[in-house]
Amino acid sequence: MEQNLEKIFQDKIDREVRIEPKDWMPEKYRQTLIRQISQHAHSEIIGMLPEGNWITRAPSLRRKAILLAKVQDEAGHGLYLYSAAETLGISRDQMYDQLHTGKAKYSSIFNYPSLSWADMGVVGWLVDGAAIMNQVPLCRSSFGPYARAMVRVCKEESFHQRQGFEILYVLSKGTEAQRKMAQDAINRWWWPSLMMFGPKDDESPNTIQSMKWKIKRFSNDELRQKFVDVCAEQVKVLGFTLPDNDLKWNEERGHYDFGAINWDEFWQVVQGNGPCNKERLDARKKAWEEGAWVRDAALAYANKKAKQKQAAA
Amino acid sequence: MSFQINKLYYGDYGESKNGAADISTTQQNAAEWPLWEVFIRSKQGLDHKHAGSLHAADAAMAIENARDVYTRRMEGVSLWVVESKYIHASNPDEAGSLYDPANDKAYRHPTFYDLPEEVKYM
Numbered sequence: 001m002e003q004n005l006e007k008i009f010q011d012k013i014d015r016e017v018r019i020e021p022k023d024w025m026p027e028k029y030r031q032t033l034i035r036q037i038s039q040h041a042h043s044e045i046i047g048m049l050p051e052g053n054w055i056t057r058a059p060s061l062r063r064k065a066i067l068l069a070k071v072q073d074e075a076g077h078g079l080y081l082y083s084a085a086e087t088l089g090i091s092r093d094q095m096y097d098q099l100h101t102g103k104a105k106y107s108s109i110f111n112y113p114s115l116s117w118a119d120m121g122v123v124g125w126l127v128d129g130a131a132i133m134n135q136v137p138l139c140r141s142s143f144g145p146y147a148r149a150m151v152r153v154c155k156e157e158s159f160h161q162r163q164g165f166e167i168l169y170v171l172s173k174g175t176e177a178q179r180k181m182a183q184d185a186i187n188r189w190w191w192p193s194l195m196m197f198g199p200k201d202d203e204s205p206n207t208i209q210s211m212k213w214k215i216k217r218f219s220n221d222e223l224r225q226k227f228v229d230v231c232a233e234q235v236k237v238l239g240f241t242l243p244d245n246d247l248k249w250n251e252e253r254g255h256y257d258f259g260a261i262n263w264d265e266f267w268q269v270v271q272g273n274g275p276c277n278k279e280r281l282d283a284r285k286k287a288w289e290e291g292a293w294v295r296d297a298a299l300a301y302a303n304k305k306a307k308q309k310q311a312a313a
Numbered sequence: 314m315s316f317q318i319n320k321l322y323y324g325d326y327g328e329s330k331n332g333a334a335d336i337s338t339t340q341q342n343a344a345e346w347p348l349w350e351v352f353i354r355s356k357q358g359l360d361h362k363h364a365g366s367l368h369a370a371d372a373a374m375a376i377e378n379a380r381d382v383y384t385r386r387m388e389g390v391s392l393w394v395v396e397s398k399y400i401h402a403s404n405p406d407e408a409g410s411l412y413d414p415a416n417d418k419a420y421r422h423p424t425f426y427d428l429p430e431e432v433k434y435m
């Protein structure tokens with residue numbers, strides 16, 4: 001019976017038929033998705049913190065409005081994704097709990113500090129850029145609610161990247177100090193952005209299973225290469241450089257070669273030892289705890305209203 | 314059920330040192346705001362279409378949250394919210410037999426009928 005269901009399931013996947021929440025699915029598929037979607041949601045939520053840091057200090061009203069809108073979008077992305085994960089049977093509070101207790105992870109990129117205004121440009125260009133490259137294939141994920149959430153997310157992401165590039169473009173035409181600030185930000189964010197694509201393929205033992213289930217469509221290394229190729233060209237428009245001496249066009253491969261990634265740093269950050277891990281989680285927990293009375297009050301009020309309505313009926 | 318999954322890809326960095334996150338799906342929290350399904354009419358004259366879900370304490374808050382979460386770019390002119398527990402769905406396992414009767418009735422479609430070429434506007 002189980003075998004048969006599994007066959008029907010794989011057959012649907014192979015025919016590009018989306019899996020919906022109430023359909024039969026292997027338990028491991030469900031758990032894999034819960035984990036991936038919830039961690040993606042956590043990343044969107046924690047991802048608001050480095051940029052939220054600059055909202056009050058954005059250099060103009062225009063930039064402030066843009067940054068506010070972008071951060072609000074990220075909150076929305078987190079919410080779309082949490083609700084997609086909930087269709088698989090996990091509760092919202094359970095997911096929050098996993099985040100707050102450090103059991104669930106989020107993208108390591110958000111454990112780096114945003115030190116200058118130019119960081120807002122680089123985060124939009126590189127961090128949102130890398131996210132888009134990862135997320136576009138997820139729009140065709142085999143799980144319906146995830147794919148639909150990602151379609152909405154991707155539509156909204158493109159302004160994020162463009163506004164970031166625009167910030168850098170303006171700085172690139174600015175004073176020597178502004179150009180220096182921008183180059184410094186690029187230097188700090190470049191390598192962590194490459195790490196966003198995840199470990200090398202030969203260190204992601206189960207990518208193959210994930211591809212078979214069409215949760216994932218391209219390998220980490222394929223996407224990373226695509227990202228390097230695109231950025232190596234875009235940086236020329238800015239007149240800045242990427243901090244990699246080994247970066248050079250390889251005619252034969254038709255791709256840019258690039259230097260070795262410091263995976264030790266990646267795992268350190270993933271394991272909680274990045275520059276801002278503690279700060280990020282503390283900020284998140286503080287917001288959750290200090291909002292408790294609001295949640296309780298709203299629920300008490302709703303219950304009271306419902307009772308009054310019942311009594312009146 | 315809870316077991317360790319060793320899988321690494323975007324948005325997934327493996328389990329933390331404190332062990333596998335519990336992804337069992339049974340725990341319920343009484344203090345959690347109820348779940349609502351959101352439907353949006355994208356423009357006048359079109360049907361409301363399911364957009365997603367969200368948590369809110371009551372219907373008024375659900376509509377306000379739906380506006381903020383699902384219509385930041387003028388995606389809608391009208392919103393419906395329904396508490397998720399009131400949605401009843403057909404069983405996907407029975408989809409075959411449920412829709413089967415429609416399958417063999419090709420005569421319900423206009424293309425089933427052979428009419429002479431001379432007939433116009435039909």
Ligand SMILES: [Fe+2]
Nearest residue numbers: 044073074077
């Ligand atoms: Fe996002």
Ligand SMILES: [Fe+2]
Nearest residue numbers: 044077131135
């Ligand atoms: Fe994202």
Ligand SMILES: [Fe+2]
Nearest residue numbers: 074128157160
């Ligand atoms: Fe974004």
